[in-house]
Amino acid sequence: xxxxxxxxxxxxxxxxxxxxxxxxxxxxxxxxxxxxxxxxxxxxxxxxxxxxxxxxxxxxxxxxxxxxxxxxxxxxxxxxxxxxxxxxxxxxxxxxxxxxxxxxxxxxxxxxxxxxxxxxxxxxxxxxxxxxxxxxxxxxxxxxxxxxxxxxxxxxxxxxxxxxxxxxxxxxxxxxxxxxxxxxxxxxxxxxxxxxxxxxxxxxxxxxxxxxxxxxxxxxxxxxxxxxxxxxxxxxxxxxxxxxxxxxxxxxxxxxxxxxxxxxxxxxxxxxxxxxxxxxxxxxxxxxxxxxxxxxxxxxxxxxxxxxxxxxxxxxxxxxxxxxxxxxxxxxxxxxxxxxxxxxxxxxxxxxxxxxxxxxxxxxxx
Numbered sequence: 001x002x003x004x005x006x007x008x009x010x011x012x013x014x015x016x017x018x019x020x021x022x023x024x025x026x027x028x029x030x031x032x033x034x035x036x037x038x039x040x041x042x043x044x045x046x047x048x049x050x051x052x053x054x055x056x057x058x059x060x061x062x063x064x065x066x067x068x069x070x071x072x073x074x075x076x077x078x079x080x081x082x083x084x085x086x087x088x089x090x091x092x093x094x095x096x097x098x099x100x101x102x103x104x105x106x107x108x109x110x111x112x113x114x115x116x117x118x119x120x121x122x123x124x125x126x127x128x129x130x131x132x133x134x135x136x137x138x139x140x141x142x143x144x145x146x147x148x149x150x151x152x153x154x155x156x157x158x159x160x161x162x163x164x165x166x167x168x169x170x171x172x173x174x175x176x177x178x179x180x181x182x183x184x185x186x187x188x189x190x191x192x193x194x195x196x197x198x199x200x201x202x203x204x205x206x207x208x209x210x211x212x213x214x215x216x217x218x219x220x221x222x223x224x225x226x227x228x229x230x231x232x233x234x235x236x237x238x239x240x241x242x243x244x245x246x247x248x249x250x251x252x253x254x255x256x257x258x259x260x261x262x263x264x265x266x267x268x269x270x271x272x273x274x275x276x277x278x279x280x281x282x283x284x285x286x287x288x289x290x291x292x293x294x295x296x297x298x299x300x301x302x303x304x305x306x307x308x309x310x311x312x313x314x315x316x317x318x319x320x321x322x323x324x325x326x327x328x329x330x331x332x333x334x335x336x337x338x339x340x341x342x343x344x345x346x347x348x349x350x351x352x353x354x355x356x357x358x359x360x361x362x363x364x365x366x
Contacts, residue, residue: 001069004051012065016056023052059230119146119238119247126251128221130258131290133315136223143249144212147239152202154242156209161200166191219251224266224316229253260288266315266324271331272308274298279332289313289326296328304332 005012008022026048028034035041054060054072063071124143148154157163165171169188173195177184187193201207217236230250237247261268272287282300286293287310294310302308307327314324338346350357 002047004054004064007047007051008055014055019052019055023048023056059228116244117241118244119240121247122237122249124249124251125254126219126221127254127256128225129256130261130263132221133225133255134223134290136221136225139219139221140216141219141251142214142216145215145238146210146212148241149202149205149209149211151204152209154209156198156202156205156207158200158202163196163198166195166197169195171195217249221253222318223321224318225253225255226318227253227255229318261290261326263315266317268314268324268326270326270328272296272328273331273333274302276332276334279303279330287326287328302330302332304330306330 005014008014008019008026010018010022014022027045030041030045030048032042032045054064060072122143122145124141126139126141128137128139149156152159155163166173166188168190169175173188173191173193174185175188177186188195191197198207202209205211215236217233219231219233221231230252233249233251235246236249239246255263261270263269268290270288272285274283274285278285278298279302280300282302283298285296285298287296289310291313294313296308296310298308307329309325309327311325312323313326316323347357347359
């Protein structure tokens, strides 16, 4: 399997715009409408789509850069990405790109209402608390999916009537126009690419053949998840058309900010307040963790801004149960006012060490 950067002919540092531009160029060159019957061109068209599907996603690109093809394998597609079942799935996934230079028609070549088609993928943003990252959780979510209208069974026509084949495109959904040496396919203006005309529209779906309804599912969020990570739930997206497979649901994780802890990978960072005596003489105090209070030892002579850590009290990773640490940055509290006895003792210490300090009258003395 070729390197995806090599497939698109780009550097590994390529920007998002450069990736899209390279894919557009290859998609135009090897598009099946421009190479009818050419199996090699079709294979290159699929290969370019697979490479673009991975490199255009920041999450998948990061995994590919780190682990190669192994980091994105097992996700469907032509050799490891995208969930593409056939060429029409590529048009469905990247229709915006094809629409730019094929007039919107290339993304739906020959797709009439009677053809089985895959449902659309959906995206859902799921927010969780930082403490949920420790052990993961099962969370029920509710979202809308599109499925065939029950009244017209997806035809879009009133019960008892049927759509008629578009006379302008012959049911293909596209018309071919000659432009110089090229034959360009564009969406049929009469049926808008559907291949059929509905004269008597279904009242329940207004002729669309589809309606949205709520769906509830339970999502298993693994421990160690981070903001930006995606969970792919196969076949939980929009229902397919005419017996086609459903799309997938992509859940983008968002871990809420914690009022006390800041996260950096598996480690957590926060602050701890110490009295000047605790910092000087050492102590053992209780500090907050995500699982309640824990004991933290304060060595003698701890300095302000010093960082003390509790190992194995941070977060796990997706690949390991071993946890990070919690790091506590020391803040030493200096009292603004002292009791008379405390001040007297401190002055004695200053005199013993020969340090110049201010006396009770505001004058400096040793």
